[in-house]
Amino acid sequence: MTVPDPDGASTGKRTYGPDFLTALFQNPLDPGYADAAARKAEGRGRTGTARQIASGSTALMLLVIGFLLVVAYRQTVAEEPARTVARDELIEQVENRRDETAELQGRADELAAKVATLREQKLSGEALAQLRDLEAATGFAAVHGNGAKITLADGPTTVDPVTGERRTESRVKDTDLQLATNALWSAGAEAISINGQRLTATSTIRQAGEAILVNVQPVATPYEVVAIGPGDLAGDFTSGYAGHFFETLVARYGMSFDAAGVKNVTLDAATELKLRVATPSTPSSSTPVPAPSGSASEGGR
Structure with missing residues (x-):
């Protein structure tokens, strides 16, 4: 059985165990704290990996969006000539119709002037005066x-202030x-x-x-x-x-x-008047004639 020799007497050497302060400075952390620090470092590593995965996903998504935008832009540019041609054709049609309308309006004015001249020549003074009065009353003349x-x-x-409506x-x-x-x-x-x-x-x-x-x-x-x-x-x-x-x-x-x-x-005379023809009917003596009715339109909020 070996006898402990804390002072080293058997070997001739004296040894000393570490004191409290030396042990504290050599191992400043409790083993539990050391384990917690290790787990935290491991968690940081996992978080960094997750961040890398998220960054990679974001980059991939941006790449896909950019690709789709490029495809859409190329398609829009490819269709632009057709749209431009269609727009130019519509503008040309509108201008042609406008010119045709102006030409027809000029011809209508010329014919109206001829009709007025013939009317002045053919109608007597009394009939012409009645016609002018009728045109003025109906809006055919200025x-x-x-x-x-x-x-x-x-x-x-x-x-x-409540609903924001005008x-x-x-x-x-x-x-x-x-x-x-x-x-x-x-x-x-x-x-x-x-x-x-x-x-x-x-x-x-x-x-x-x-x-x-x-x-x-x-x-x-x-x-x-x-x-x-x-x-x-x-x-x-x-x-x-x-x-x-x-x-x-x-x-x-x-x-x-x-x-x-x-x-x-x-x-001025009214424009775009539509001529209408009405034939008055002669009611019989036994048929009552209805009295005219109607009232003026009233304004209101």
Whole structure:
């Protein structure tokens, strides 16, 4: 049995075990901390690998997207000549049709002038005067004289603070123009035009989205309703129901309204008139004749 010799007496050498401070400096970390550090280093290695995989996937995706963009660009460039040719052909067709329309309009004007000359030569004075009056009343001929001009314009556009939608109460509507024209007819107007569009018995004033169409032609604010008629036409309009209605719109919604007399104004003839023929029927004595009915269109918000 060997006896321990901590002092080294048997060998003649004295040995010393490490003290606490020396052991602390030689092994500063507890074994548990060392294991945790090793696991953390291993986790960093795995994270780095995952990042490398993600970077590779991103690069591959960008490469695929770039390839698709290149293919799309090449296809677009390849189809561009065909689109350009088609567009040029359409432009050429439009220009040709426009030239044809201008030529036909010129021929129509020449024929109309010939018809007017022949009419002047063939008709007597009384018949010619009646024809001119009929043309002026129906809109087939331009008229000249004194009358009134009613001007309506949109008010400021406001936005609903809750919904963000634009409010349209301050905009002139088709019913407002209908009210103005009906009031002028009632006050004795003989001819009326709205922004240069002459009104006839078949004219329409209607709303199409945010636009107003007169004779299927768009008109925009300010709306100028010019009428030829009695000298007090503007005053009668202002003092009537239509004038009070528009003054209410001005006070409530900020719209613009003005009625003034005009002198020596000319209203052009209506365009694209369609001739219609009607044969009056003679009712028998036992058949009651219905009384005419109808009312003027009223404006409204």
